[in-house]
Amino acid sequence: MTRVVLHDYFRSSASYRVRIALNLKGVAYERHEVSLLNGDQKSEAYRAINPQGFVPMLEWDGQRLTQSLAIFDFLDSHVKEPPLVPGDPDGRAHVLSLALTIACDIHPLNNLRVLKYLKNELGHEQAEVDAWYRYWVVEGLAALEALAAPRAGAFLYGDTVGMADICLVPQLFNARRFDVPLDAYPTLLRAEAASLALPAFAAAHPDAQESAA
Amino acid sequence: MTRVVLHDYFRSSASYRVRIALNLKGVAYERHEVSLLNGDQKSEAYRAINPQGFVPMLEWDGQRLTQSLAIFDFLDSHVKEPPLVPGDPDGRAHVLSLALTIACDIHPLNNLRVLKYLKNELGHEQAEVDAWYRYWVVEGLAALEALAAPRAGAFLYGDTVGMADICLVPQLFNARRFDVPLDAYPTLLRAEAASLALPAFAAAHPDAQESAA
Structure with a gap:
């Protein structure tokens, strides 16, 4: 069973995108909130796993993925249905x-x-x-x-x-x-x-x- | 023979990206410069073919493509070698x-x-x-x-x-x-x-x- 952890913030647009994509694909995930309001993204702990300090970041069996559009591409490779982009x-x-x-x-x-x-x-x-x-x-x-x-x-x-x-x-x-x-x-x-x-x-x-x- | 026209501006970063990609793929293209300095991107003629008025735009046998990263994906579909992204x-x-x-x-x-x-x-x-x-x-x-x-x-x-x-x-x-x-x-x-x-x-x-x- 693949362990999927989404580091996100509830109101971040790019985080919201990735939540939608995971839901459409039916991928169960743990959510780890990084509060942009509290500056959690600048914490030493978060910077250690994501030097840029942005959300979202998706951990997929330990592999760390950034950039929502790159995450969509990755999800399309690993979970075929439904595709997020057309085939042609x-x-x-x-x-x-x-x-x-x-x-x-x-x-x-x-x-x-x-x-x-x-x-x-x-x-x-x-x-x-x-x-x-x-x-x-x-x-x-x-x-x-x-x-x-x-x-x-x-x-x-x-x-x-x-x-x-x-x-x-x-x-x-x-x-x-x-x-x-x-x-x-x-x-x-x-x-x-x-x-x-x-x-x-x-x-x-x-x-x-x-x-x- | 595919007719390829690149609407670009010499100093635009995204245009420069697409020129590199076309060259790497060995795709011959006509270049149509849209001078951002002169405001050509806002001309009626250019807006008629690209309402957003941005460069680059690639015409591929009449199909109009915008956004450099989408153009890379399109090029990878049509001209396999060399791939612009890894296969895995x-x-x-x-x-x-x-x-x-x-x-x-x-x-x-x-x-x-x-x-x-x-x-x-x-x-x-x-x-x-x-x-x-x-x-x-x-x-x-x-x-x-x-x-x-x-x-x-x-x-x-x-x-x-x-x-x-x-x-x-x-x-x-x-x-x-x-x-x-x-x-x-x-x-x-x-x-x-x-x-x-x-x-x-x-x-x-x-x-x-x-x-x-």
Whole structure:
């Protein structure tokens, strides 16, 4: 029996992604919370196993895996069903580009360490930090809507849930926390609703994690 | 004969990555420069084929592909040799995590649109923008060095060039433009030197592109 431990934080987008993927694959895992709010990611104990000090990190029979999109690829190799990306090269490239639009063009600009730098190092007020957050989300979601719409179905790519949806749902959860209006993205909202109806997504939601109690 | 057109900008990191990958695979391509300096990426003509207005975009027999890491995956499907990621799941996950550390944790914070926002929207002096640039590069390269060192050889993963090296070389090129000291990253410097000795990398270098003349 494979021992799987997920080091995560309940509200971290990339952690939320990995919880969804593990649930979709039906992989049972122990959860080890690393509180970003308390700075646990900078603790000596955590740095010893993950020098970068980021979440999520997945331990798979002792092997340590970082970067949510690399973890998806690893999971697809080890647990075939359901695949997180389509089998055909064109579909793969499309779904990967949707996921990467979120993972490279939106999320890195808006994660906690960046918002903290704007506030603490550059001295910005919360209103300016919020405006920064919204600016990159709106830029990114508009691009994603345009990219996804032509080939979307119930989900971002056809009628099968996959890696793009897994990245989308946490991003929209975060966008709502910052009161970003989402009406301009009907394709994204449709895929989000279809995803959230699945138990794998519901169980991965930040509010469903123990620390959120 | 497949018609391959790369829409790129000579100094864009992600474009530089794709040129390297195409060269390694021996794929002949036409290059269509989109000058980020002149704002060509915002032109109606370019937005019509790429609504996000980013480079690179690869046209492969008319199919339009965005996101450099998705393009690598597509290339690996269509042109098997040399593979850009290892065949075994563990090696794959490791190389993908190295590439994603660059593509998600460093590059998005430092690309032109972000530096422009800091300057124009938030009113920062060039010195503050440069400090921002260096801060994220140093954070990211330190993480990458720690992550890569245990399994590196001549290249970032063993003695075979791959996707991680393809992402590394443009990132270090950029770091040097901003005078970031690199002595603390011997593994990265070794992989960079081995990579730059390959004709595929030399031919992809920004200075070797026509617009750089």
